[in-house]
Amino acid sequence: MTKYQRIVLASRPRGAVVPENFRLEEAEVPALAEGQLLVRNHYLSLDPYMRGRMSEAKSYAVPQPLDETMIGGTVGEVVESRHPGFAVGEFVAGMFGWAEMGVSGGAGLRKVDTGAIPASAHLGVVGMPGMTAWYGMHEILRPALGETVVVSAASGAVGSAVGQLAKLAGCRAVGIAGGRAKCDYVVQELGFDACVDYKAGNLKADLAAATPDGIDAIFENVGGEVFDTALGRTNAFARVALCGLLAGYTGAEIPIRNAKKLLLSRIMLRGFIVTEHMDMWPQGLSDMGRLVAAGKLKYRESISQGLASAPDALIGLLQGRNFGKQLVKLI
């Protein structure tokens, strides 16, 4: 292989992301310098944060530059190495982006064990989404035995891990998701105590029925009406881990109408970005890996085939069409 494919950001979206925002290109595989390694990516991770990077608006991160390889987490195999710390055949998780191959000096790469844990899981439940769930639960929500934990986007990569961690902590786990199929999965396969289908049109009443003792902790991925409704059910001293605001990714305003409840329930809310807490990753990934290997954490993947499928897969993810962790299989 002397050439590989990659996808660059061709233009910034106005509102919803469209396929024309991306461009597939061919690139030369570069010759390695001393201290570098070449990785052939097996899986590309698609995640909601990508929508934020595509905009020029001020965010916590620099925007994705135009005409450069789209950012993204990857897992792949070392196929050539001039780096003493990495051998051909080893698997590494990194940030090579929407590309079939990547060259690195080794910084930021994480060797992964593909024995007990499948390679793809290192982009999901034992990767960034899993760490996000773990960090929010351990460092912000810290639910006590018997408390009620509510998580939105419950069938997603982060949400599904949050609810299962809540169950393992002896809590009542209640999900919010879009559609009957996702809710059934969350309850029947992941073991949540209940799941509310926000598309069914009775969000407030259904959430009240699912949380008879109120809500003690909210893991928020969506924002907007879903978050306001959950806020309305909070008990005194509830905690909120604010992880994402999917409802606002298209630029829509998503006010918190129930602001008074923040005071009335004496809420502690914290917004967080898990990549700013890399010091916690070894502990968190070790915990999550152990649970996956022991069969105590289940996960589901939506896998689209081939790099060229990535734009449509991301658009689907942003519309909630995926079911579980969204990946692109490159090999």
Next chain:
Amino acid sequence: MTKYQRIVLASRPRGAVVPENFRLEEAEVPALAEGQLLVRNHYLSLDPYMRGRMSEAKSYAVPQPLDETMIGGTVGEVVESRHPGFAVGEFVAGMFGWAEMGVSGGAGLRKVDTGAIPASAHLGVVGMPGMTAWYGMHEILRPALGETVVVSAASGAVGSAVGQLAKLAGCRAVGIAGGRAKCDYVVQELGFDACVDYKAGNLKADLAAATPDGIDAIFENVGGEVFDTALGRTNAFARVALCGLLAGYTGAEIPIRNAKKLLLSRIMLRGFIVTEHMDMWPQGLSDMGRLVAAGKLKYRESISQGLASAPDALIGLLQGRNFGKQLVKLI
């Protein structure tokens, strides 16, 4: 004296509080049982939380009952005692409400030193409002040297203490208040670095000019547009102590329009009620008392004369007409 005056809640306000919501009554001074003491109140404290109690709406506290003495903090002198722990002539702070006298079994009373600190200050900067400022600063905002702290209702009992504590901690203290006179007071007499007059019509630009390095900590007493504007200036990892939402006390909806900023700035926000943290009061009151006695904490009082003036004084407080801690002098 065999009779005393008190004010009861006659009806619940619909929207703004009106004088007709109250009724002045005469009551018999009861005979003391063994273990009781009789206090003649010198000062009654008026505070924004009273508006919340006047409503029947679910809150963190039970509503003020109709036809009973309005709730309120008081400081007064023991005039008769059958309690071994209290002697005639001692001063106590308590919650005797809108009444000239009160009988107590001693629980919840706090003996106060009126030597180095005037009696009225035990209802203000060395009382509940001062504790509120102290708790928010010490337990939630914890500003580091050189950080910018913004406080709304800056000339009020809580806000004025917050800004001065921020200065003592080596921070840039920026107030938000209504009107030129209050802002001048906050800067010239209390030593804040800047104060923005939200009534001047340029809140956003004026706050930007007053916070050139952004905002690291917000002590929020008001909510609504004032809070949204401050949120818009937050730096990464800013903290918010949510103490009151004056803007919403009349029942108006006060959405947080800038919800995305909670995530973008990775904000830690906590709503709190200082009376739920009584374990911290001894340390806080000792700190605040020492600062007042040493002349390092200034405060201002708005004193209205006589129990009958309390309803108008509370209405004025809720409209921002007071200037400093609002008290009613009963003797």
